[in-house]
Amino acid sequence: MSYLYASALLFALGVYGVLTRRTAILVFLSIELMLNAANLSLVGFARAFGLEGQVAALMVIAIAAAEVAVGLGLIVAIFRHRESTAVDDLSELRG
Amino acid sequence: MILLVLSSFAVALTLLGFFVSVPLFKRLTILGLSLALLSLLFTWGKPFAFGPYQVDGISQVFTLLALLGALWTVGLVRTRRFEFYLLVLYAALGMHLLASTKNLILMLVALEALSLPLYALATWRRGEGLEAALKYFLLGALAAAFFLYGTALHYGATGSLLAGTPGEGPLYALALGLLMVGLGFKVALAPFHFWTPDVYQGSPTPVVLFMATGVKAAAFAALLRVVSPGAPEALSLLIALSVLIGNLAALAQKEAKRLLAYSSIAHAGYMALALYTGNLQALGFYLLTYVLATGLAFAVLSEVSPDRVPLDHLKGLFHRDPLLGLALFVAALSLLGLPPLGGFWGKYLVFTEAARVGQWGLLVLALLTSVVSAYYYLALGLSVFQKGEAVAAPRPLARGIALLAALALLFLGFLPGIVLPALAQGG
Numbered sequence: 088m089s090y091l092y093a094s095a096l097l098f099a100l101g102v103y104g105v106l107t108r109r110t111a112i113l114v115f116l117s118i119e120l121m122l123n124a125a126n127l128s129l130v131g132f133a134r135a136f137g138l139e140g141q142v143a144a145l146m147v148i149a150i151a152a153a154e155v156a157v158g159l160g161l162i163v164a165i166f167r168h169r170e171s172t173a174v175d176d177l178s179e180l181r182g
Numbered sequence: 183m184i185l186l187v188l189s190s191f192a193v194a195l196t197l198l199g200f201f202v203s204v205p206l207f208k209r210l211t212i213l214g215l216s217l218a219l220l221s222l223l224f225t226w227g228k229p230f231a232f233g234p235y236q237v238d239g240i241s242q243v244f245t246l247l248a249l250l251g252a253l254w255t256v257g258l259v260r261t262r263r264f265e266f267y268l269l270v271l272y273a274a275l276g277m278h279l280l281a282s283t284k285n286l287i288l289m290l291v292a293l294e295a296l297s298l299p300l301y302a303l304a305t306w307r308r309g310e311g312l313e314a315a316l317k318y319f320l321l322g323a324l325a326a327a328f329f330l331y332g333t334a335l336h337y338g339a340t341g342s343l344l345a346g347t348p349g350e351g352p353l354y355a356l357a358l359g360l361l362m363v364g365l366g367f368k369v370a371l372a373p374f375h376f377w378t379p380d381v382y383q384g385s386p387t388p389v390v391l392f393m394a395t396g397v398k399a400a401a402f403a404a405l406l407r408v409v410s411p412g413a414p415e416a417l418s419l420l421i422a423l424s425v426l427i428g429n430l431a432a433l434a435q436k437e438a439k440r441l442l443a444y445s446s447i448a449h450a451g452y453m454a455l456a457l458y459t460g461n462l463q464a465l466g467f468y469l470l471t472y473v474l475a476t477g478l479a480f481a482v483l484s485e486v487s488p489d490r491v492p493l494d495h496l497k498g499l500f501h502r503d504p505l506l507g508l509a510l511f512v513a514a515l516s517l518l519g520l521p522p523l524g525g526f527w528g529k530y531l532v533f534t535e536a537a538r539v540g541q542w543g544l545l546v547l548a549l550l551t552s553v554v555s556a557y558y559y560l561a562l563g564l565s566v567f568q569k570g571e572a573v574a575a576p577r578p579l580a581r582g583i584a585l586l587a588a589l590a591l592l593f594l595g596f597l598p599g600i601v602l603p604a605l606a607q608g609g
Binding site for chain 1: 319320334341
């Protein structure tokens with residue numbers, strides 16, 4: 088059971104980070120933390136149900152890597168454009 | 183077969199892109215998407231399964247809508263870089279995959295395969311586009327994380343990664359809730375809709391067309407499978423919030439793309455109501471008319487300007503270009519659901535289904551908000567007839583497609599019975 092609690096804690100930390108951090112990179116980091124929390128519980132549940140969960144965790148790692156490639160590219164582009172990655176500065180679009 | 187066509191074209195075109203000219207590349211992309219569409223129509227009603235990849239009725243209906251959206255986007259866009267077309271092709275592949283599987287991990291892969299190209303497409307215009315893209319990316323990644331944690335809990339509660347596995351207990355309920363949050367972000371159901379107005383306003387209009395049609399169709403297919411044996415009660419809360427927030431917030435909008443973004447939130451609510459009643463025929467028909475009407479509206483806007491379109495800039499469009507003006511008028515009326523158009527039958531089917539299963543509270547709310555929506559849809563549709571200095575320089579191809587979509591909406595309005603059996607087969 089302990090792995091389940093640990094992953095729930097990690098997930099909650101990730102959500103907290105997304106809500107409180109004000110920099111795009113740290114928000115993104117918190118989202119990665121949430122993905123890894125899910126990975127931990129997938130692997131943990133795999134102890135009870137067989138290998139399927141472990142294979143899923145491997146797939147998720149690959150997905151997360153693809154997401155990092157696009158996400159960091161975006162953050163770099165936005166930094167070049169306005170010399171800041173603070174999400175609070177992004178307020179041109181509203182209404 | 184569709185998967186084979188789409189994936190082989192995507193891989194081959196990735197390599198070819200460096201050697202062939204961009205206009206030829208565009209034609210090749212259109213060829214690939216059309217071949218996929220043809221093979222879809224050719225195998226209509228015939229299920230096919232290969233491991234976790236299962237083409238059934240649901241997958242065919244929703245893939246059809248996603249492919250239509252992709253073709254429309256590719257046809258509309260003007261760009262000198264081949265990557266745009268390639269990204270649309272990859273996203274279409276992801277949409278087909280998302281609609282054609284019950285395996286939650288494969289769904290996540292497909293969700294990313296359709297989202298990652300769209301994050302890049304949203305940046306196509308720098309400046310505002312970057313802001314929109316970053317918002318879209320961060321919230322999309324958050325949605326994927328929720329979906330994944332839901333998958334993990336679903337696996338823990340049922341021991342299976344297949345969506346629709348029956349289960350019970352708090353862990354299972356939490357898993358379904360998280361999966362619904364993840365997909366709710368993608369279909370823009372309130373209260374997970376915050377990104378929609380900003381992203382729709384900041385992204386290039388042809389990309390928005392793709393988001394509003396393809397992404398919505400594919401994500402609804404996934405949502406359908408996740409909640410399939412009897413939708414949970416929590417969905418009715420999302421429906422009520424979506425139709426309320428979407429329609430009320432749209433009243434205050436002065437910019438056409440933002441207005442249509444809120445309208446898309448409201449329509450997501452009506453579609454979720456169809457899903458809640460469990461009638462796939464109603465959901466399929468509603469999505470079909472919605473895709474045609476909203477696609478038509480965005481197509482007209484993209485001919486007026488690839489950037490923001492304040493409602494004032496639409497004034498006089500009818501005098502400048504009668505076809506485009508009428509097309510926007512027809513699209514707005516169909517989104518509102520006025521009788522001679524396809525949108526009417528979509529709403530009619532959904533509302534009668536809601537009455538049949540006894541969801542009176544939701545039905546009254548949906549009807550009332552639908553009446554409220556008349557205000558902004560008529561403002562949008564009638565603005566083209568007012569006096570003003572609208573500018574538009576449409577190309578023959580864009581005009582042709584707009585005419586075709588407007589005629590299709592009229593056709594669906596007069597003879598809805600022709601496509602309903604085909605959709606029922608899909609359900």
